[in-house]
Amino acid sequence: MTDVNFYLDKLNSQSYAFGLPLVTGRVKARPADFRVIEVMDVEPSGEGEHFWLDISKIGLSSERVAKSLARHSGVAYRDVGYSGMKDVNADTRQWFSVWMPKQLGFDWSEFEMNEVTVHSIHKHNRKLKRGTHKANEFRLKVVDLTGDIESLEERLSIIAGCGVPNYFGEQRFGYGANNLTKAQGLFDQGRKIKDRQLRSVVLSSARSFLFNEVLSLRVKNGTWNAFYDGEPASLNGTNSVFQTDGELDNEQRLKSLDIHPTAPMWGRGHEKQTEHYSELAEMESEVMKEYEVFTQGLEKHGLDYQRRATRSVPNALQYRIEGDALELCFSLQKGQFATSVLRELVRQG
Known part of the structure; x- marks a missing residue:
């Protein structure tokens, strides 16, 4: 059985879109520093x-x-x-x-x-x-900042204009990534999870891990914000996905953050859907080969293949740096993680 440290190492080594941050700070030093307001639809x-x-x-x-x-x-x-x-x-x-x-x-x-x-x-x-909710509004504070503060402001400007990789945050995988070891036990050793909600969380964690692995590769090779031929696109602010056709209009919409590239949420039916974008599908399949226990387990448990945007766009991003503290306000559509925005800005001290 794969050691939990294997999954932790994978999660900790996910690629950065703009290089390792040059600033260190403390995130969630107290609950009041991480405020979330649910926006209903x-x-x-x-x-x-x-x-x-x-x-x-x-x-x-x-x-x-x-x-x-x-x-x-x-x-x-x-x-x-x-x-x-x-x-x-x-x-x-x-x-x-x-x-x-x-x-x-x-x-x-x-x-x-x-x-x-x-x-x-x-x-x-x-x-x-x-x-059911539409989005989440975040009011965050990062304290004890040290390092190149000027680079932090530069990154904030870049992120406002092009977004960040839409990684699932660490909270999706449980404390110490134990949801992933539970998933492996469920898939590989037949360990039953009687609690329906816990089983759903574990399946979702495995699926999210695979998504992050593909996204990390695309960040590394510079395609997380670019289309492969025939790639499905995601409409910003929604979960709507449609097939791209290489037209100039789609490239313009991509640059304006109206639509985004996508990566797989693994499940049944992937063979039929991926026939429209063979080059991208081949790359994704190479990543999946290392995790056949997860891919086969997700299919066996009846999850259907879907696509999810590779970019997350913090809307109405505002910030203030005062002394050794950064204050941030922005909103994200549901299912996206503020910790993935913070990850590109500061290393946690």
Whole structure:
């Protein structure tokens, strides 16, 4: 069985788009230094069998808050919904839903949880499902900066204009990358994971790791922001993917960050889809050869082949450097990681 250090080394050696940062700093020195606000794509209707709660939490996982809501309301955990898994070591604001068809007048005033604030409660006719939000707004602070501060400002300007590699952040892989060793145990040794949610997290981690490996190679060879012939493109701000045809218009849209190259989210059906871009598919297959346990395992567990953008664009990027601290504000579409932006700016001290 592959040692966990193998995966950690792989994750730590992912290519940098602009070279190793020349500045060191501390990220998430305290939860208040990493603030996340969920931007929803829908609004509660005001009526229905589901309570939607707008909640802030500090230093807590989304799962832990969801379980507390279930206990307080006397419902099953499966009847509590939330759109995104937010950082634990952070100050985050997001929505939760609780299905209570027989207690439409439930009094939430007695719900209490340390480091949790309920801002508002609304009725809605649907459960809040994963991926319902549109984006996340980030307000970040990096402290104890040392090094070439001038180079930091240069990088911020570059990133505002061309984005960063859309790596999955380290939190996707669990503490010490243990989600990946669990995936290997599931695929290679048949170790069953009875908890459905944990199994989903483990499968997603394996898939995300493969994506990162392909993206790292494309960063290294300078194609993370360029199209291969016939490559599928991703429309900025959405998960919509379409086939490119080499027209000048697509190249212009690429430069303006309207569309992006893509890398594989591995699963069933890859053979049929990749026949349209043979050169890119050959490169990706070479990467996958090292991880046949993962590719075969993902296909066996029924995941379908998809594509994901290789670039992440921080929108409305603003920053301030004062003394030894950097303050950043920007937004990212759902499923993208602020830590991947920070990775290109500072090395963690």
